[in-house]
Amino acid sequence: MTTRPTRNANVNVLGLSREDYKGKKSTLCPGCGHDSISNQIVSMAYEQGIEQHRLIKFSGIGCSSKTPAYFLGRSHGFNSLHGRMPSVVTGALMANRELHAIAVSGDGDTGSIGMGQFKHVIRRNVPFVYIIENNGVYGLTKGQFSATADEGQFLKYYGKNHFPAIDLAMEAIIAGATFVARSFSGNAKQVQTLITAALHHKGIAVLDIISPCVTFNNDPASTKSYPYGQEHEISMHEIQLLAPDYVDAKQEIVIDGEAESEYIDVDMHDGTVIRLKDLGRDHDPRSRIQALTVLEQAQRDNVFLTGLVYYEEPRVTLAESDNLVEQGLSTLPAEKLRPSAAALDKLMQAFR
């Protein structure tokens, strides 16, 4: 009779259990889409064997922004100000470029009060995972329309929404994002795969995840509701992540006789490959025009397309364009922080 290793079965490469990747107990409404995304972050980090101390969690203000407290309890976290998370991430990652960051925002936090910072952090290409938990509604203040709410939608207390919805994935591409995806919190596998891929990206990765608010915006007629998502979500691709050392298997698959054209292999800078199997939408995320077109078309046809929308070879990151040392600034020793007395004397001569 074989003995089953009782302890090691439920630990990852770091010897940690999934439990070690959890945070505090969620205080969101039961059934909230956001909790499902938090769960995928926990699973992803556990399965990937993420070193939690090398990652910082960030958020703004709102229901979604509460969630960093509910995952990765061994990572430092910063629940900052409404709409201002991007600037806080920027500062932290300039202070220590060796760290990774996952930031969670909402459609109000990003699409309204934080639209400026959203656009500018993308433009600067600060490398982190920017998750928008998009439910089209303000939850904490009890059900006002957000800027991503459907045009013409009715809500009990606020009547009709007269304004067009802002497409945050499209905004991200226009601002210069190099990794843009749309997903649905009900599609756990896709969410997890996209977040994993996003963490490998050297640049800003924006994930616009439709994450229903079960309390204020879950009418089947709303495109941000569970019933709607479950019924209408169309994955553009089947996504598979191939690790850098997966080369042989990659070839095997090709040898297996699969037609080459059925796959799009997106090569990431660290050697990871995002393998996309087309599911009939014929979308190549490596084309910016195609990416914008597919979003525009989805909007016109009122279809809910998910998956990797856009991917670009990484542009220069902010730390690179500022020509910073490779080592995190905050880890530099004291002697690197103060020039010599002779340097000051020399400088003073110039002002005599």
Added chain:
Amino acid sequence: MVVTLPTEHQQSIPQQRLVNDFAFAVATANGSGSQTSNNVLVKTLFDMGIPVNGKNLFPSNIKGLPTWYTIRASKDGYTARRATTEIVVAYNRDTAAEDIANLPKGGVCIIPSDWKWGRTRDDIVWYEVPVKDIMAQTQIETDFRKRVENMTYVGVMASLFNLPMDMIYTALLANFGGKEKPTKMNFNVIELAYQWAQQSLTKQDPFTFEKMDGNVGKILITGNEAAGIGAIFGGVQVVAWYPITPSTSMVDAIISYRHLRRDETGKETVAVVQSEDELSAAGMIIGAGFAGARSLTSTSGPGISLMTEFAGLAYFAEIPCVIWDVTRMGPSTGLPTRTSQADLLSTHFLGHGDTRQIVLLPGKPEEAFEYGWRAFDVAEHMQMPIFVVSDLDLGMNNWMSDPFQYPTEELDRGKVLNAQQLQEFIDKNGKWGRYMDVDGDGIGWRTLPGTDHPMAAWFARGTGHDEMANYSERSDVWLRNMTRLRHKLETARTYLAEKIGPVTDIDTNKKVGIMTFGTNEPAIQEARDLLAREGIETNYMRVRALPLAPSVTEFIRQHERIYVIENNFDGQLNQVIRVDHPEDLTHLVSLALGDGLPMTAQWIYDNVKADKEKQS
């Protein structure tokens, strides 16, 4: 009391020779290149060893609006601005009538003869300069002439007031960063004007400059440059900023000198990010402070307003960072290019709820440099945002200064636990929480992101939190936290008093005191001398930080009458003193004048004297 507005004192000028003790104003149009001419004049006087100041009174405009530059030479070392100048260079036709009217009897007007202005006063000396003719003699292209014609008044002044031409050349060369081509082109104009003046003008005024040794060892520098250099020597690591007058040149200085911190591979150890607005700049430095870097932004009043919410977050989440406010006139856009000390209350209380911030108050370049590095030590020691409130006068004008002293203290990184220290902490105290006050000073121990220990993480938040940094809405937890924050501020009060206590000049026999902060010292010291001559002996205290040092209490109690002198409308230091000292302070007299200009000795003297006369 009701303060009097500044008045012009048009005393006649004596006819005997007046050496190294007079002031002149240069009136030009903004953007006409006069800054170079004026810098050269100030630098030449400085190099001659004559104590000098130069104050640029400029408009919020790129080109065309009137601008004045006042230069005061004082053999006795008085470097405050004077409201009246004996000499005017009237090179701006739009303001010439007023500029000429402001001259005292016996004053001097240097004016282009091309305007055919006429001698509109017969009690002053006129020197009419044929600017066009002089410029016509140069080889300079017509298009370019306008930009260098201000050099003509430099040449005329050199001739009239005895400025050595070789020193002017040196000053000009320094101004152009050692580049000979522009130096020679400009100097050629100065020479032609000088020669014309030598041949054509008969000196009719008593003013002259002579070399002396009043500036031995001194440097000439703006406060913003001093602050920027200070930040470099203070180990600044992340700078985020949004351009705003009058703070911009501080970040310019950091950029200019960040090469001093470049590593051997040519990479930077000082990150500089120009943000999309001041909100974002504040967010960036708070993110950087959280991640363990020394971070700084530099702004002015409107930026401070925008940073309010973040300032409250940094106070409450206890994130170190440094915010410089080079103050300009508010409310609102106000007078963007005029000086002010009106952000004292707004910075001290910045943030909604019961926020109380630490404010450092430099009054001269040496202090701008010192607080440039020290502010990081205070921020990391106290785990708070630190506001350094300078002003346009200090920030943008050239000041004579002692060379800066190399920091006398090692970097103070505050209470930070690495993985090993964290374990020791836990072994000793049973657990670690970000906001546990184990030392009784109100300051907790923090860990930085990246610390490899399973218990190192904590969650920074602006929401209510307990000692473990966990979310809490409990009243008792909230009160405990606020009480500790207040206690921390008391720790700061003592700490600041030790490091940068008030500057004082106290003789316990004197019963009249003067209190101030920031850049008013030159005017006050001059006024104190004037008052002493009238038998009004005064003691002096210049506070350099908020919360106020304990010695302020003593000073208040020692005196029968105290004048609180400041460059704002509301008497803000006076108000801060009253917050700390709710007891009856009827002997405190607020002398506050916020008129957009650096303070003058005359105004202080007039108001103190008037009050003393009313009393007796």
